[in-house]
Amino acid sequence: xxxxxxxxxxxxxxxxxxxxxxxxxxxxxxxxxxxxxxxxxxxxxxxxxxxxxxxxxxxxxxxxxxxxxxxxxxxxxxxxxxxxxxxxxxxxxxxxxxxxxxxxxxxxxxxxxxxxxxxxxxxxxxxxxxxxxxxxxxxxxxxxxxxxxxxxxxxxxxxxxxxxxxxxxxxxxxxxxxxxxxxxxxxxxxxxxxxxxxxxxxxxxxxxxxxxxxxxxxxxxxxxxxxxxxxxxxxxxxxxxxxxxxxxxxxxxxxxxxxxxxxxxxxxxxxxxxxxxxxxxxxxxxxxxxxxxxxxxxxxxxxxxxxxxxxxxxxxxxxxxxxxxxxxxxxxxxxxxxxxxxxxxxxxxxxxxxxxxxxxxxxxxxxxxxxxxxxxxxxxxxxxxxxxxxxxxxxxxxxxxxxxxxxxxxxxxxxxxxxxxxxxxxxxxxxxxxxxxxxxxxxxxxxxxxxxxxxxxxxxxxxxxxxxxxxxxxxxxxxxxxxxxxxxxxxxxxxxxxxxxxxxxxxxxxxxxxxxxxxxxxxxxxxxxxxxxxxxxxxxxxxxxxxxxxxxxxxxxxxxxxxxxxxxxxxxxxxxxxxxxxxxxxxxxxxxxxxxxxxxxxxxxxxxxxxxxxxxxxxxxxxxxxxxxxxxxxxxxxxxxxxxxxxxx
Numbered sequence: 001x002x003x004x005x006x007x008x009x010x011x012x013x014x015x016x017x018x019x020x021x022x023x024x025x026x027x028x029x030x031x032x033x034x035x036x037x038x039x040x041x042x043x044x045x046x047x048x049x050x051x052x053x054x055x056x057x058x059x060x061x062x063x064x065x066x067x068x069x070x071x072x073x074x075x076x077x078x079x080x081x082x083x084x085x086x087x088x089x090x091x092x093x094x095x096x097x098x099x100x101x102x103x104x105x106x107x108x109x110x111x112x113x114x115x116x117x118x119x120x121x122x123x124x125x126x127x128x129x130x131x132x133x134x135x136x137x138x139x140x141x142x143x144x145x146x147x148x149x150x151x152x153x154x155x156x157x158x159x160x161x162x163x164x165x166x167x168x169x170x171x172x173x174x175x176x177x178x179x180x181x182x183x184x185x186x187x188x189x190x191x192x193x194x195x196x197x198x199x200x201x202x203x204x205x206x207x208x209x210x211x212x213x214x215x216x217x218x219x220x221x222x223x224x225x226x227x228x229x230x231x232x233x234x235x236x237x238x239x240x241x242x243x244x245x246x247x248x249x250x251x252x253x254x255x256x257x258x259x260x261x262x263x264x265x266x267x268x269x270x271x272x273x274x275x276x277x278x279x280x281x282x283x284x285x286x287x288x289x290x291x292x293x294x295x296x297x298x299x300x301x302x303x304x305x306x307x308x309x310x311x312x313x314x315x316x317x318x319x320x321x322x323x324x325x326x327x328x329x330x331x332x333x334x335x336x337x338x339x340x341x342x343x344x345x346x347x348x349x350x351x352x353x354x355x356x357x358x359x360x361x362x363x364x365x366x367x368x369x370x371x372x373x374x375x376x377x378x379x380x381x382x383x384x385x386x387x388x389x390x391x392x393x394x395x396x397x398x399x400x401x402x403x404x405x406x407x408x409x410x411x412x413x414x415x416x417x418x419x420x421x422x423x424x425x426x427x428x429x430x431x432x433x434x435x436x437x438x439x440x441x442x443x444x445x446x447x448x449x450x451x452x453x454x455x456x457x458x459x460x461x462x463x464x465x466x467x468x469x470x471x472x473x474x475x476x477x478x479x480x481x482x483x484x485x486x487x488x489x490x491x492x493x494x495x496x497x498x499x500x501x502x503x504x505x506x507x508x509x510x511x512x513x514x515x516x517x518x519x520x521x522x523x524x525x526x527x528x529x530x531x532x533x534x535x536x537x538x539x540x541x542x543x544x545x546x547x548x549x550x551x552x553x554x555x556x557x558x559x560x561x562x563x564x565x566x567x568x569x570x571x572x573x574x575x576x577x578x579x580x581x582x583x584x585x586x587x588x589x590x591x592x593x594x595x596x597x598x599x600x601x602x603x604x605x606x607x608x609x610x611x612x613x614x615x616x617x618x619x620x621x622x623x624x625x626x627x628x629x630x631x632x633x634x635x636x637x638x639x640x641x642x643x644x645x646x647x648x649x
Contacts, residue, residue, distance in 0.1 A: 042078055042105040043071035049108075049141040050101050053134050062101060065312055066353065069247055070098040072318050072331055073345050077102055077219060081339045086236045087223040089347035090390045092354050099185055099221045100135060103165070104142055111162035112182025112214065117169060117207050119191035124167040125155045127187075132165060133158050170203045180213035183221075189232035190224040204232055226385075226392045228595055234392035242340035245318040245331050247351045249310040251302075256295035257315075259325060260350055262360065262389060266292050268301060269361045280365035289358035291350065308353045318345065348390040360388050373450045373570050378560045394595075405583040406574075408566055414577040415456050417443050419477040424623040426455060428470055428488040429613025430511075431606045432496055436461045438606035439469055440614045441485060444623040449569040451624075452561070452615075456575070457582060457607055463503050471510065487621045489514045489547060489613040498533050505540055512620075514547040514613055521550040525616055547616060554612040555589065555597045562586065582607055 046062045057063065064071045077085045089095040103114050116132070118124035133153060136142040145160040146152070152159035157166040168175035171193035184207060186192075192203045204222070211218035224233040237244055250257045260266070268290050269283045283289055290301035302310065310316065320328030328334075335343070349355040366372070367381040382393045410418075417423055423443035431438040438459050445451030455475055460466050475483045492500045492513035504513045513530070530544040564571040574583075585607035589597045599605050618624065 039109060042074035042102050045105050045108070046074070046101045049139055050104055051135070051139045053131060053138065059138075062097070067094040067097070068312050068314075068316060069318075069347060069351055070094050070101075073098055074102045074105070076318075076331055076335060076343060077221070078105075079335055079339075080217075081341065082335070082343060083218060084220045084222065084240065084342035086233065086241055086342070086344040087221070087347065088226050088233045088237055088344065088390055089223065090225055090349045090352075090355075090387050093347045093349065093352045094354075095223050095347065096131075096187070099187070099223060100132065102221070103183055103185060104135060104139070106183055106219075107145060107160055107163045107165075108141065110217075112217070113180065114163055114165040114183040114185065115176065115179070115181040115207075115210060116165070116167050116185040116187060117176060117203075118167060118187050119170055119193075121169045121172070121175075123188075124169045128158070128167050129155055132167075136160070168207075173206070176207050176210060179210060181210045182214045182217060183219050184208065184211050185221045186223065188224045189222055189236075190227040190234075192232060204236075225387070226390060228393045230595065231392055237344045237346070241342045241344040243334060243338070243342075244321045244344040244346065245328075245334075246321045246346050247311075247316065248319045248327065249316040249351070250313060251293045251295060251298060251300065252306055252309045252313070253300045254293065254295050254298035256293060256298060257327065258294045259319075259327075260291065260311075260348070261325075262348075262350070262364070266294065267357070267361055267364070268292055269358075269365075277365055280362045280369065283365070284356075284358050284362035287356060287358045289356065289361035291357050302357070304353075304356050304358070307350070307357055311351050311353065321346070346390050349388040355388075363388060370569050371449070373448065375450070375557045375560070378557060402580055402583045402587065405562065405586055406578065406580065408562075408572060409574045409576050409578050410453075410566070412453075412575045414575045415473070415475055416575070417455060417475050417477040417481075417483050418453050419479055421628065422446070422451075423453065423477075423483065424626045424628075425621065426475060426483045426485045427614050427617035427621060427623065428485050429610040429615070429617060430466065430488060430490040431610040431613070432491040432494055432500055433606065434494065434496070437463075437466045438610050439466065440607055440610035441470075441475070442611070442614050442618075443483065444618045446624065446626065446628050447569075448624050450618075451570060452572045452618075454572070454574045454578060457578075457610070459606070463499070466503075467507070471507075485510070486623075487512070487617040489549075489617045489620070491516070491609065491613065492546070498536070501530065501533060501540055501544060505542060505544055508542065508544075512545060512547050512617075514549050514616065516549045516551040516609075521548075521553070523550065524553050524619060525549050547620070549613070549616050551612065552595070552597065554615055555608075558586075558608075558612060558615070586611070 043064055047064055048061060050062045052058050052060055052062055057066070073085070073087065076082065087095050087098065106112065106114070116124070116127065118127060136146065136158060145162055147159055147161060149159070157164060186204060186207060189204060208220060211220060222233065222236050224231070226233055228234070246259055248257055248259050270278050270288050272278050277283075287304060290303065291307055293300045293302065300306070318331040320331070320334050322328045350357060350360050363380065363384050367377055367384055369377065372380070385391050385393045412418065417426070422445055424446050426441060426443050428439055428441045436459050438457075440457045441455045443453040443455055445453070456469070460469055470485050470488055475485070477483070488511040490500055490504060490511055490513055492515055500513055504511050526548045528546045528548060530540055530546050532539055561570065561572045566573060585604055588603035588605035588608050589599055592598050
């Protein structure tokens with residue numbers, strides 16, 4: 001066969017006239033694409049080719065001995081039948097490193113288009129610029145895949161020779177639209193906005209649609225720190241995964257395998273001579289927290305060093321979570337046997353060498369710290385659940401018997417204020433009903449811990465009677481000092497809004513209309529302006545301010561306060577004549593599965609609501625943060641301020 005050499009005069013093709021054969025010369029890029037790559041699991045590949053970007057180990061290759069718990073998760077995600085991998089992990093436990101490393105691995109072994117979705121645009125751009133692109137540029141094998149074109153590297157994407165890696169963010173339909181992706185990375189899903197726009201469904205389900213073009217090869221990572229039971233990651237683990245795994249470790253001393261969990265029996269710290277815990281801050285700074293081996297024949301108290309050995313040993317493993325906490329099947333054995341499509345992992349803080357056992361103990365004791373206000377302890381308890389246990393927060397009000405509420409009564413008669421200059425001032429809340437008003441007048445103590453004392457509560461049937469209760473009747477302490485009601489919050493809901501606005505305008509400076517909101521609010525309350533009576537266009541003389549109340553915040557705090565012992569700082573105490581019927585009002589609501597406070601049956605809840613409004617009034621006035629004043633001066637100033645407000649109407 002005669003070869004026409006002119007037909008092959010193009011780059012890369014050489015004609016050998018002597019042997020009458022074609023010799024093809026491939027470029028470096030072509031050779032790299034066609035070269036057969038020997039398969040390696042992600043955890044093996046990462047230790048040779050994935051460099052650490054920041055922190056104490058920056059510049060070195062990823063060492064799985066430091067964070068061994070992510071190795072099996074990455075390898076489990078590489079199984080061809082696994083499509084969804086959900087990871088519920090506390091902060092600083094390498095969940096982002098886990099996902100980034102796996103996605104980098106795919107560009108070498110199973111390449112495809114990647115989309116990482118973040119809670120907001122700013123976070124996404126920062127991740128692409130400060131984490132993803134430096135990871136690729138800093139690791140030799142990954143760096144070879146860069147094209148060298150400036151257009152292939154922006155704040156929103158990086159184009160490699162084997163894959164395109166892009167970012168998007170929740171709340172933006174356009175950032176995830178018009179593309180098909182093989183790998184979907186949903187980061188911190190509990191911080192996602194609910195929907196990208198009014199016309200679309202949930203953000204997570206909307207993003208999942210991008211993988212439909214790869215029904216048999218796509219991977220979806222769903223990762224986040226937990227929030228509450230309705231959070232995206234908790235719902236995913238509870239309803240969308242076939243198998244959830246937890247980390248088991250072996251005691252370095254006795255070899256007993258156990259699931260590390262927090263309880264007063266498994267964590268310990270020094271106690272004083274009185275049997276009470278020593279200062280939590282000292283426990284943290286001196287690293288005095290310990291974990292107790294659950295083998296009763298061993299019961300060695302692990303230091304951080306012993307814990308680190310336990311969690312970093314090769315015999316530590318992920319096991320299938322069981323309802324009773326017993327030992328489940330090992331992760332790889334279970335995956336190979338059952339071939340699940342969706343799997344999940346839960347990562348608490350104490351299995352990470354980056355978190356000291358003493359930090360865990362300190363944060364738990366903060367939930368019990370009597371020097372903190374009930375609201376601060378409530379927040380600390382929620383944070384401990386989310387940030388250490390890696391569990392969704394769930395608060396369910398205990399249905400206390402009425403006698404428990406009545407045990408919070410002290411010796412004061414109704415209408416009397418505690419003495420010894422312990423009360424900063426009086427405030428009130430009013431719940432408006434169709435034919436009556438329920439009121440709650442309470443005193444608030446100094447010192448920031450929010451001591452509360454009920455002075456008087458009940459029901460009146462007219463505005464005139466309410467005016468008398470709030471501003472005409474006297475409230476004295478045992479020494480005869482008079483305490484006026486400084487501020488009142490009045491519910492403006494129902495069919496009496498116009499009348500409430502008129503009453504508040506008439507007594508401007510002493511009372512403000514309020515409106516409750518059970519939805520999400522970033523603050524305890526907000527202040528709005530009113531110029532017209534609703535639906536009439538009729539102006540309100542002088543205008544009014546409307547207080548929008550975060551009812552969930554206050555009712556959560558009220559439930560905590562009801563659980564405090566009477567002698568604890570921040571407790572609530574009722575007067576001696578507080579009746580059983582009124583106590584039942586405080587047991588009239590409970591949180592539903594969505595965390596929203598709802599009425600139990602038809603129980604009367606009016607004093608429960610008016611108590612919450614009086615708390616808003618106290619926060620509005622800042623009573624608990626006021627400095628202690630001389631009694632006579634306080635009475636003189638209070639009477640003068642009260643008189644000027646009352647007479648100004």
